[in-house]
Amino acid sequence: MKIDRIIPAVIAASSILLFGCPPKETTGAGGAPAADEIAIGHLASMTGGQATFGQQTDQGIKLALEEINAKGGVKGRKVRVITEDTQSKQEEAANAASKLISRDNVTAILGEIASSNSLAAGPIAQLAKIPMISPGSTNPAVTEKGDYIFRICFIDPYQGEALANYVANTMKLKRAAILRDVRSDYSMGLSDYFKNTFEKLGGKIVVDSSYSQGDSDFKSQLTTIKGAKPEVIFVPGYYTEIGQIAVQARDLGITVPLVGGDGWESPKLIEIGGKSLEGSFYSNHYHVDDPSPAVRDFVVAYQKKYGTTPDAMAALGYDSMKFLAAAMERAPSLDGPALRDEIAKSAGFQGVTGTITLGPDRNPLNKKLVVLEIKDGKLVLRATVDPAADAAAVTAPVETATAVATETAATK
Amino acid sequence: MDSFLQNLINGIGIGSIYALIALGYTMVYGILKLINFAHSDVFMVGAFMGYYGARIFSKLMHGSEVVEPGWPLFTLVLLFSVACCGLLGYLNERIAYRPLRNAPRIASLITAIGLSFLLEYGGQMVFGPDPKFFPQLLEKHQLQFLGTSITSHTVIVLVVALIFMGILQYIVYGTKFGRAMRAVSHNFETAALMGIPTDRVISITFVIGSMLAAVGGVLYGLSYSKIEPLMGIMLGLKAFVAAVLGGIGNVPGAVIGGLVIGIVESFAGASPLSTYKDAIAFVILILILLFRPSGIFGKYQAEKV
Numbered sequence: 001m002k003i004d005r006i007i008p009a010v011i012a013a014s015s016i017l018l019f020g021c022p023p024k025e026t027t028g029a030g031g032a033p034a035a036d037e038i039a040i041g042h043l044a045s046m047t048g049g050q051a052t053f054g055q056q057t058d059q060g061i062k063l064a065l066e067e068i069n070a071k072g073g074v075k076g077r078k079v080r081v082i083t084e085d086t087q088s089k090q091e092e093a094a095n096a097a098s099k100l101i102s103r104d105n106v107t108a109i110l111g112e113i114a115s116s117n118s119l120a121a122g123p124i125a126q127l128a129k130i131p132m133i134s135p136g137s138t139n140p141a142v143t144e145k146g147d148y149i150f151r152i153c154f155i156d157p158y159q160g161e162a163l164a165n166y167v168a169n170t171m172k173l174k175r176a177a178i179l180r181d182v183r184s185d186y187s188m189g190l191s192d193y194f195k196n197t198f199e200k201l202g203g204k205i206v207v208d209s210s211y212s213q214g215d216s217d218f219k220s221q222l223t224t225i226k227g228a229k230p231e232v233i234f235v236p237g238y239y240t241e242i243g244q245i246a247v248q249a250r251d252l253g254i255t256v257p258l259v260g261g262d263g264w265e266s267p268k269l270i271e272i273g274g275k276s277l278e279g280s281f282y283s284n285h286y287h288v289d290d291p292s293p294a295v296r297d298f299v300v301a302y303q304k305k306y307g308t309t310p311d312a313m314a315a316l317g318y319d320s321m322k323f324l325a326a327a328m329e330r331a332p333s334l335d336g337p338a339l340r341d342e343i344a345k346s347a348g349f350q351g352v353t354g355t356i357t358l359g360p361d362r363n364p365l366n367k368k369l370v371v372l373e374i375k376d377g378k379l380v381l382r383a384t385v386d387p388a389a390d391a392a393a394v395t396a397p398v399e400t401a402t403a404v405a406t407e408t409a410a411t412k
Numbered sequence: 413m414d415s416f417l418q419n420l421i422n423g424i425g426i427g428s429i430y431a432l433i434a435l436g437y438t439m440v441y442g443i444l445k446l447i448n449f450a451h452s453d454v455f456m457v458g459a460f461m462g463y464y465g466a467r468i469f470s471k472l473m474h475g476s477e478v479v480e481p482g483w484p485l486f487t488l489v490l491l492f493s494v495a496c497c498g499l500l501g502y503l504n505e506r507i508a509y510r511p512l513r514n515a516p517r518i519a520s521l522i523t524a525i526g527l528s529f530l531l532e533y534g535g536q537m538v539f540g541p542d543p544k545f546f547p548q549l550l551e552k553h554q555l556q557f558l559g560t561s562i563t564s565h566t567v568i569v570l571v572v573a574l575i576f577m578g579i580l581q582y583i584v585y586g587t588k589f590g591r592a593m594r595a596v597s598h599n600f601e602t603a604a605l606m607g608i609p610t611d612r613v614i615s616i617t618f619v620i621g622s623m624l625a626a627v628g629g630v631l632y633g634l635s636y637s638k639i640e641p642l643m644g645i646m647l648g649l650k651a652f653v654a655a656v657l658g659g660i661g662n663v664p665g666a667v668i669g670g671l672v673i674g675i676v677e678s679f680a681g682a683s684p685l686s687t688y689k690d691a692i693a694f695v696i697l698i699l700i701l702l703f704r705p706s707g708i709f710g711k712y713q714a715e716k717v
Contacts (some may be wrong), residue, residue, distance in 0.1 A: 046540060
C-alpha cells in the first residue's frame with residue numbers, strides 16, 4: 001500500500017522540478033551582457049501556429065547581426081540580440097515586450113510579424129519610449145498605436161488592393177468567396193480591403209465566411225463556399241490553417257484557386273498543403289529568385305549560414321536589423337526619444353525587400369509587392385507591383401498589376 | 413440539397429471522433445462517478461503516438477522515415493497507439509486515482525484536472541509546442557456520392573470507429589467481464605462483496621477507455637493532419653458535452669451524443685453563424701442542464717457502465 005503514497009509524491013515533486021523552472025528563452029550571445037554591448041530585443045513567435053515567422057525572422061536578424069558586428073558594430077559597440085518567444089499568442093507578446101524592456105533594458109525592439117501580436121506589444125513599447133520596428137506586421141493599426149512604433153513592410157490596404165487588382169484585372173475573375181480568420185486583425189483587415197477594391201472593380205463577393213485561428217475543421221465553411229460557386233477563394237490567413245484549408249477544399253471537390261496575402265509565406269506551407277495548393281497564389285514582400293544583386297547576395301549569405309533558402313520573413317528580419325543599425329549609427333544618442341527621431345527620418349534605405357523611406361505615419365512609402373503562384377511545389381513570380389517604378393502610381397490606386405517582373409525588378 | 417448532404421457527412425466524420433472520446437468519459441463516469449478530465453489528453457497522446465509510430469514503423473519496414481501509405485502500416489500504427497494509451501490509462505488510474513478511491517470525490521476530480529494539465533504541458537515539453545502534421549498513412553481517394561464529395565478517409569474513420577464501438581458493446585454486454593463492469597457500476601460495495609475484483613475491473617475500464625481515445629487520436633490525425641499538445645482541450649470539452657447530451661454513464665448515449673454534436677456543429681459552421689461554431693456545443697450543454705439534466709437516454713437507463 002505504501003507505494004501508492006510514494007509514487008504520487010515522487011511524480012508531484014518531479015513535475016515541480018521539471019515544469020516549475022522553464023528554460024530561459026533568451027538566445028543572446030550567452031553569458032552576462034558586457035557593459036558596452038547594445039542590447040536589441042526581438043519579439044518572435046518561435047513556437048506555436050506561426051512558428052516559422054519567428055524562426056525565419058530570427059535567422060535573418062542573426063545574419064544581419066553577424067555582418068554588423070563583423071564591421072565593428074554600431075558606434076564602435078557590439079550589438080546583441082535577445083530573442084523572446086511570443087508563442088504565437090497576443091498575451092505572451094505583451095509579456096515578452098515587458099520582459100525585454102524591464103529585465104533586459106533593450107535599446108529597441110524588433111518584432112512581431114503577426115499583426116495581432118504587434119498590436120498587443122506596441123503600447124508597452126510606446127509607454128516605455130522604446131522604439132519598436134515591426135518587420136512584417138501589415139495591419140495599418142499597428143503603427144497607429146503610437147509614435148515609437150514603426151514598420152518596414154507594406155500595409156494591408158495596399159496589399160488588398162493589389163490582390164483585388166490582380167484577380168479582377170489580370171486573371172479576369174469576377175466571383176470571389178472570402179474565408180477569413182476572425183481571431184486575426186491581419187486577416188480581418190486584409191479581407192475588408194480586398195473586398196472594397198474587388199467590388200469597385202466590378203467583382204462580386206458571393207460568400208463571406210469565417211473561421212478561428214487554431215481550428216482544424218473547415219469543411220462546413222468550405223461546403224457553403226462550394227455551393228456559392230466562386231471562381232476564386234480569398235483566404236488571407238496564416239500558413240498553418242491555409243495548408244489544411246487547401247487540403248479540405250480539394251477533398252470537397254473545390255478546384256478553383258485560393259488567393260492569400262503574405263501570411264501564407266512559410267517553408268511549411270507546401271509541406272502542409274502539398275499538391276492541394278497547386279495553382280493558388282499569394283502576395284509577398286520579395287521573391288527568392290529575384291535576380292537583383294541585393295537579393296542574390298542575401299540569399300547566398302543566408303544559404304551559407306543556415307543551409308536553407310530564406311523566405312520573406314527572413315528577408316524582412318534581415319532588413320529590419322540593418323535598418324535599425326543604420327538609424328542607431330546616425331542617432332546622436334541611443335536614448336529612446338533620440339533614436340525614435342532618427343528612425344523616423346530614415347529615407348532611401350536599400351534593403352533586400354526594396355527601398356525603405358518612412359512616411360509621416362511611420363510606414364514605408366512605395367514598397368514593392370510581388371504575386372507568387374505555387375506551381376510544381378515551387379513559387380513562381382506572376383506579377384510585380386512597384387509604385388516607385390511608376391511615379392503616377394504613388395498616390396493613385398494601383399491600376400494594373402504589371403505582368404512578369406523582369407523590367408520592374410531592374411529599377412531597384 | 414447537395415450541401416445539406418455534404419454537411420451531414422462532414423458532421424458524421426467529426427462526430428464519430430467525438431463519440432470515441434465521449435465513450436471514455438462515460439465509461440469512467442458510469443463506474444466511478446468521476447469525470448476524468450485527463451481523458452482528452454490521453455486522446456492527444458494517442459495522436460502523437462500515431463505520429464511517432466508511423467515514423468518508427470516506416471523506418472523498420474522500409475528503412476526510411478518517409479511514410480509510404482498502406483494498410484499494414486496503418487494497422488500497426490493504430491495498434492501501437494492503442495497499446496501505448498492503454499498503458500497510459502492504466503498508469504493514470506493506478507497512480508493518480510486508486511490512492512484516492514476512498515477519499516471524497518472532489519479530491520479525485522481535482523486530481524483529474526491536475527493530471528490533465530500535467531499531460532498537456534508535459535506534452536508541450538516532450539513533443540514540443542509546435543503543431544505537427546500527421547503523415548498520410550493511407551492513400552486518399554475521392555468518391556462522388558449523390559452530388560457530394562467524400563474522401564476514402566471519411567469512410568475509414570466511420571468504419572473503424574464503428575468497429576471499435578461494436579467491440580466495446582460486445583465487451584460490456586456480451587462477456588463475463590462486461591457483467592462485472594456493470595455490477596461495479598451498479599453498486600461498488602455489493603460487487604466487491606460478491607467477489608468481483610473491483611480494482612481490476614476499474615483498471616480495465618480505464619484501459620479500454622484510453623484505447624478508444626487512442627483510436628480517436630489516430631483517426632483524427634488521419635483526417636485533419638494537424639496535431640498539437642493542447643488539441644485535447646477543445647475536443648475533450650465537446651466530447652464531454654456529447655457524453656452529457658447522451659446521458660453520462662450511458663454507452664449508446666455517448667455515441668449518439670457525439671454524432672449529434674458533430675452534425676449540429678457542421679451545420680452551424682455552414683451557416684452565417686460560422687464564427688460561433690465552437691460555442692454551439694456549449695449552448696447545447698446549457699440547454700440540456702436546464703431542461704433535461706439526465707441527457708437524452710439518461711432517464712430510462714437502469715444499467716450504467
